[in-house]
Amino acid sequence: MSETAVGELDLPRGTLVRSRVGVAGALEAALSRDLTGYARIEPDSLLADGDPGVLTFADGVPVAAYCERGAKGDSRGVDALAALAVPGPCTVELYELPAGSLDRVHEQPSFTVPPGAPAEELADDATLAERTRERAPEEATDRGGASALESFLEDEERIAAIQEEARAEAEKRAAEWGLDGELGE
């Protein structure tokens, strides 16, 4: 088996089982087939510069994340989830690996994520997150530490960009709706 190095997360190359699905579709498929393997996630949005990330699974449940982009270059774990949680669709490919073949990768704590976090942050699906948590091994669910949301909130530049974009959009729309007379200073 050849290696596919995604940044510092070295994964054996898996068998493609799903292509061109959204994140929700990939997470759903992984859970329903008890997948051990990984998803390559490519945000379609320009804001993300198309930098891909990877999310690994053990028995259908997300374990580790890595993204080639982040507030400080590349990013791991919940920081990687925050980097991947961009608005708009993503293109995802899902790969399967033999059971146990990610055990070594999954021993690196800096990459791990809470089991329900990818569904919540990337797919915005609370029900799927809950179902995922129910399937996760106990020690995975109480993985404490900082969350992807905290990582997001630390990224002042990114938040300023969201605000600026929203302001521009609001003003453009106000003109379209004839509400520009209502705009504040």
Place this chain on the structure above:
Amino acid sequence: MVEALAVASGKGGVGKTTSTLALGMALADEYDVTVVDADTGMANLCFHTGLADANTTLQDLLLDDADATVEDAVYERFGLSLVPCGTSLSAFREADPTLLREVVAELAADTDVLLLDSAAALGSQSAVLPLVLADRTVVVLQPTIPSLSDGLKVQEYARSYGTETAGVLFNRVRDDEAIDRVAEQAERYFGGPTLATIPESDAARAARRAGEPLLAHAPDSDAAAAYRRAAGRLEIQDGDEGAVADRFRSAVIPESP
């Protein structure tokens, strides 16, 4: 006195209607509170209040040839004056959203606090109008990145119309420890304080199923207590009702396209 507050979120299903009614009931101990379902495209206040069969609703008031009076659409329930909105799609299409301004002006003349349960969307004039008309907003968030992103966006839309954030509610919170850090970080970006964090709550779901506001259905629940704390932290501002009503009326809102 009167202050109009839009309860907004940007993203659907975060608990705007639950929160609007809970805040309203908690504020009703001290104030005269009117709650309007201003989410005219996806109205659901009626399902939270047992008013699904209400005869006259906001929808009737937004028709150009409306023969109903505002009074006809006001229901005294749970210590609140409720103005539900019907869910007929054809009535929504025929509605002139700008008539909301006149309805709100009339309601403002006769209440202390006017809560506008607002749309999750930002893509239409009718969805944005509550943000335009309100004095301030209460932003309802769930502790996730998509929800915070949308909340920031709503805040910016509202600010464009000179409507500042009165406070933020974190709803459906599961992780007590992390939320304090999140709330503190979030306060740097939102114009108002974190009013409360509301726990994920079976009582909230049961209340919705029973068609009752949370504070009527489960007043002793943790979530209800959290909403009462939130209301306590919300400093209602005195507006002169005449001036507020005039502001709503004079809002330069054109004919809908």
